[in-house]
Amino acid sequence: MPANPVDVVVVGAGAAGGALGWRLTELGAKVVCLEQGDWVNPADYPSQRLDFESSLFRGPFHVDPNVRRRSEDYPITKAGTHPPNVLMFNAVGGSTIHWQAMHFRFHPSDFRARTLDGVADDWPISYRELEPYYDMNDRMMGVSGLAGDPAYPLRSPRPTPPLPIGSYGEIAVRGLERLGWHWWVGENAIISEAYDGRPPCQLHGKCTMGCPMGAKASTDVTYWPKAIARGAELKTRARAREILIDRSGRARGVLYYDRAGAVNELLARVVVVCCNGIGTPRLLLNSRSAQFPDGLGNTQGLVGRFLMVHPGRAVTGVFSEPNDGHIGPNGIPLYSQEFYETDPRRGYARGYTLVLGRNTGPLGEFVFGFPPLPWGREHHGAMRRRFPHSVKIVVLADDLPEPHNRVDLDSSLRDSNGLPAARATYSASENSLAMLGHGAARAREWLEAAGAEEIQDSPRVWNWAHYMGTARMGSDPKRSVVDQHHRVHGVPNVYVVDGSSFVTAAGVNPTSTIGALALRAADGIWDHRSEW
Numbered sequence: 001m002p003a004n005p006v007d008v009v010v011v012g013a014g015a016a017g018g019a020l021g022w023r024l025t026e027l028g029a030k031v032v033c034l035e036q037g038d039w040v041n042p043a044d045y046p047s048q049r050l051d052f053e054s055s056l057f058r059g060p061f062h063v064d065p066n067v068r069r070r071s072e073d074y075p076i077t078k079a080g081t082h083p084p085n086v087l088m089f090n091a092v093g094g095s096t097i098h099w100q101a102m103h104f105r106f107h108p109s110d111f112r113a114r115t116l117d118g119v120a121d122d123w124p125i126s127y128r129e130l131e132p133y134y135d136m137n138d139r140m141m142g143v144s145g146l147a148g149d150p151a152y153p154l155r156s157p158r159p160t161p162p163l164p165i166g167s168y169g170e171i172a173v174r175g176l177e178r179l180g181w182h183w184w185v186g187e188n189a190i191i192s193e194a195y196d197g198r199p200p201c202q203l204h205g206k207c208t209m210g211c212p213m214g215a216k217a218s219t220d221v222t223y224w225p226k227a228i229a230r231g232a233e234l235k236t237r238a239r240a241r242e243i244l245i246d247r248s249g250r251a252r253g254v255l256y257y258d259r260a261g262a263v264n265e266l267l268a269r270v271v272v273v274c275c276n277g278i279g280t281p282r283l284l285l286n287s288r289s290a291q292f293p294d295g296l297g298n299t300q301g302l303v304g305r306f307l308m309v310h311p312g313r314a315v316t317g318v319f320s321e322p323n324d325g326h327i328g329p330n331g332i333p334l335y336s337q338e339f340y341e342t343d344p345r346r347g348y349a350r351g352y353t354l355v356l357g358r359n360t361g362p363l364g365e366f367v368f369g370f371p372p373l374p375w376g377r378e379h380h381g382a383m384r385r386r387f388p389h390s391v392k393i394v395v396l397a398d399d400l401p402e403p404h405n406r407v408d409l410d411s412s413l414r415d416s417n418g419l420p421a422a423r424a425t426y427s428a429s430e431n432s433l434a435m436l437g438h439g440a441a442r443a444r445e446w447l448e449a450a451g452a453e454e455i456q457d458s459p460r461v462w463n464w465a466h467y468m469g470t471a472r473m474g475s476d477p478k479r480s481v482v483d484q485h486h487r488v489h490g491v492p493n494v495y496v497v498d499g500s501s502f503v504t505a506a507g508v509n510p511t512s513t514i515g516a517l518a519l520r521a522a523d524g525i526w527d528h529r530s531e532w
Helices: 015-027 052-056 113-117 127-141 166-179 223-229 276-286 362-368 376-386 430-450 511-527
Strands: 006-011 031-035 076-079 233-236 239-245 251-257 263-273 311-318 334-336 352-357 390-397 406-414 420-425 454-457 494-496
Touching (some): 015 031, 239 276
Parallel strands (some): 006 263
16 A cells, blocks of 8 residues: 555545544544535525525526536436436535435335345345444434334434424324324434534424524534544545556545546545445446456446335325415424335235325425416416415335346536446336335325315326435345445455445335444444454
8 A cells, every 4th residue: 555545535425424434533543535515505505595495496506416517516317217316416415405304214124125025135234233323323413203103113212302293294193093004203304402512493494405504414514523523534526536446456545536627546545435326336337447347346237236216106185274384394294104014915015105295385386286286367276275285195115126227327428527427227117116006095095084175196106316226235246236344345445335235225215224324334344444
């Protein structure tokens, strides 16, 4: 190894990079993080402006980098029968700046899909192994919620109490109680009380536009300040070009572009890639060498394959009574996991969560409502009928891994430094479509039981933009990209730690599990420091 390498270089400062960077720094490692975005001043968040709703559809805070086109973004081509939504943000904090902060954990069964249901693969780790890291991540991020959900194993008390469900939640509970279905108040990475120097949520309902007060747990306000205070270095506007491999097959560091466009080499004993389920395979495929001519870790052609995105359906009920669904955090008020585990009588494997989704404002009603609101003379009457009278139930379906769903490179498009774009190809499986159909029917039952006067059910299949599985974990190098410690097979000092390493998608949001895995991976990297 050349002189003066750092211990660990982390690529990406989002949910995984923040947790892992902090933990390794706490343990004593010298950590440098490369982030292609920059710090974002909370005063610049669209949530501070009167036009906050339109900011998600235009301008520099648009959720889609293909539309946003900041210089730190990279283009993403979409393909397949159900092309994936592209919703991500490149900055310190990554997409946790825009996320809704739903903080579900996986269920124990999600780690054993092959054993229990004969589909997908088992994870090489268990829920119990991850449980202490779930708890650690909850404490670091700050989570509101209520322990005791019977759908899960017993867990520690939540750091802060649950957020109020409001009249919106009360309408939904009315239906669930009449049906006798499971439900529980939402667990959100949004604090309801002052916590760890951060103020509580003020229920402004603008979380996805960026939380200016820090009540929402983006990693730029949770993990990174603590990591930097302990000695971590965070280089912004630093885009990784490739991971460098020496003749022995070990990584020697990362080649990156700085903010001036100059190429720099950062030497490191360990390289950890935390660029999300699209950005990570893009970097690995761009990291070609004599040992890996098709991309780092891609000996079996698996890098980028098995993309999972959580397909979804939305069903909306219109009620005579108004509600406060547009007021309050975008994190969920409550959910039902009545249909989470496999039941062979339903005609598909695995299950889903029924999420009580928040509404935004009138613009959101106009853009996302189904059927579309009319223009002209009838517009205002139709708007008054639906806003604020709508209650939205969203199906969040488990997504089985399939090799034809993938991320690869699109050399016809380049980013601002000339690197090939990513291409994400996705088509929902017959299993997913059957699950969505079942979920939409149950959502209709729920709304009818709650007293909806009108139900709007769009058949459109969309997805939650949760990118998983593209550098999957496993014990068999012929069927996976990384081992149970997140180490790339055949490269002892390169790790992949983000949604890419997921073996299955589960029927819940992934960010809580991403953070827990990152903390566990950090401990594993530190435990193997004698090999550095």
